[in-house]
Amino acid sequence: MIALGAFYRAPNTHIPSRVVNGAILHIYGILVIAQSILVCTRIQKTDYTRPLREIRACLDSLRSGYLRAGVLIGFIWWLMWIPAVVALGYDEILISNSLVPSLIVGILGFIVSLSLYGLALRPGNPSAEAWEKKKFSGKSIASAYLALDEIEKTRIS
Numbered sequence: 001m002i003a004l005g006a007f008y009r010a011p012n013t014h015i016p017s018r019v020v021n022g023a024i025l026h027i028y029g030i031l032v033i034a035q036s037i038l039v040c041t042r043i044q045k046t047d048y049t050r051p052l053r054e055i056r057a058c059l060d061s062l063r064s065g066y067l068r069a070g071v072l073i074g075f076i077w078w079l080m081w082i083p084a085v086v087a088l089g090y091d092e093i094l095i096s097n098s099l100v101p102s103l104i105v106g107i108l109g110f111i112v113s114l115s116l117y118g119l120a121l122r123p124g125n126p127s128a129e130a131w132e133k134k135k136f137s138g139k140s141i142a143s144a145y146l147a148l149d150e151i152e153k154t155r156i157s
Contacts, residue, residue, distance in 0.1 A: 021083035035069045
């Protein structure tokens with residue numbers, strides 16, 4: 001995303017729509033990389049020599065931040081194809097006013113994604129904990145929870 005945004009923005013500085021859309025792609029790419037670095041760094045900084053409750057609190061905080069950022073970064077991909085098409089220069093060959101139907105599709109996809117996400121994590125859903133801990137948290141965080149659960153099962157503290 002970063003390279004695509006920069007590559008197609010640079011030669012088109014005379015076309016404002018391509019500059020803006022290239023910048024959107026560039027910024028989105030930076031946000032995705034920054035979030036990845038944040039999660040990986042926090043996982044590496046977790047001190048597994050501390051008491052179990054402190055480790056669990058650290059993982060809970062990490063997972064909570066990851067899930068919040070995932071909603072903002074992960075579900076926005078529904079809308080990212082719009083600036084990608086414009087930045088690539090295909091806005092000229094699309095149907096006239098194609099931005100409006102594109103935005104409608106993107107926004108509907110975003111709303112559907114958020115709704116399904118909310119349904120999966122809603123209180124009272126018997127599988128909400130599994131979705132939160134294993135499926136939405138990413139492999140690294142899920143692995144850390146699995147290791148912590150195993151330690152707690154053996155009653156080693």
